[in-house]
Amino acid sequence: MGRGRRIQQSKEAISINCRFRSTGAKCPECRKASRRLHRRYERRLADLLWQGRTVMIILNIRRLRCSNKKCRRRIFAKRG
Secondary structure, X not given: OEEXXXXXXXXXXXXXXXXXXXXXXXXXXOOOEEOEEEEEEEEEEEEEEEOOEEEEEEEEEEEEEOOOOOOOOOEEEOOO
């Protein structure tokens, strides 16, 4: 799973920036391991208020290319 990399706080909000520990993952279709990066993007999740402040969880998601040329799924996202 992921881990918190950076926590920022202000009077109005708390933001937690997370990423996955491993750089690779198994393709959900063929189960072959891959570390070939396709692209990265951020997913922002707003949570309930905590101590009167907005909580935002920012996930850094890696999209990977399947390394199996016969696999139907070419690109997939790392899952927990």
